[in-house]
Amino acid sequence: MEHPEQEKIPYSLNSRKVAEATREWLHKRGVTILEIAELVMMLQKKYYPGLTMEECIDNVEKVLRKREVQNAVLTGIQLDLLAEQGQLISPLQEMIENDEGLYGVDEILAFSIVNVYGSIGFTNYGYVDKLKPGVLERLNDKSLGPVHTFLDDIVGAIASAASSRIAHRKQSELEEALGEKPVSDDIV
Template sequence: MKHDSELLASMKDPSYNVHRTIAMSICGLYGSGAISLFGFVDCKFRFFFPTKRPKSFISKGICAIVASVASVVISDNVKEDYTKKNLDLLLSRGVQLEDMVDILDQLQRPYNPDMERSLCEEHILAVLRKQQTFHAIQMGVKIDTAVENKEFSEQYNHIVGRDEGLFGVDESIATAVPLMYGTIALTNFGYLDKEKIGIIKELDSDHGEGKCNTFIDDIVCGIVAAACGRLAHNNTPTFSKPVK
């Protein structure tokens, strides 16, 4: 970078944000709370680190690490296991654990043909233990149910009930889950959202008798995608690990 005049000139531009984007990929692994904290630490960088240059890749990396650690400390106070609550909420919308295990198995089998199916269940359950997963599922279920009961305005009930193409709030809420497991999980979310495998397709196509599955199908995409990312992160090939 020291010898790249074009890159140096770009970094001096007030609108340059690539260093923030890269650093925030760290925060994404620790949830939306870490991303919010990143914004605070970034704005207050001079206060916390008066001798450091704020507009550099290393400074944004420091912000990301501080924000992520702070988020871990805060979330560490949450000792409750949310698995049962999440499974109950999913079941209330017709989604069973095995439905999600089936999709994860189908996605991962080509890459790991000797994988035990129980490994897929293990990673799905690990995602379901998270408080952030609970919050996403809870909100998605509440909105779908409220639309079915016509609790919103006629316009909103229409937009959400028909899952109109430009309505993206359902994906926004659902991606809070895979974001905790890195960009690979987010990529898997996009794939599942388009391919609609298994129970995801069933939910997406079930609009009979005033049924609304606009949020729940994306929530299931998010859970399975997160489990894909978690499985990948826990089975890192030797050549991908840092050299000692």
């Protein structure tokens, strides 16, 4: 009987609602855009010394506007939430609740985010996912209560995707500075 309104109004995707839900749920699960941007800065400052936090934030925002990314974020957070509430079927419940090492669906979802910005982000993703810097350390701390089996990988993936986006952008800027006309819409 849930969603009686849907029985009346035919389904039609509203992309703005998906985008807004993504941002809201990241916020509800305690992750800020700023924290993700800090991961990006950590990953990219070595290559682009002049990189600003403003640019990092802007790139994270752009990544979050992609539907493919939103789908992964919402699905991952959903599974975390249900595991937290003990509502999954066994043994999926135990595997997600305990961040089972041989359960890799969290990595698979995270990877779908990285893929949208191409293969150059694979390395950054694995690196942050292993070292768990900044916000990832907190998300990965099993003693704190909430289940973030999916969210820590997803946040690392968003940071990696934003890093890939920056790499493409910086190349365009460089070419422009050299008087060339780069292919402007390589990555958006």
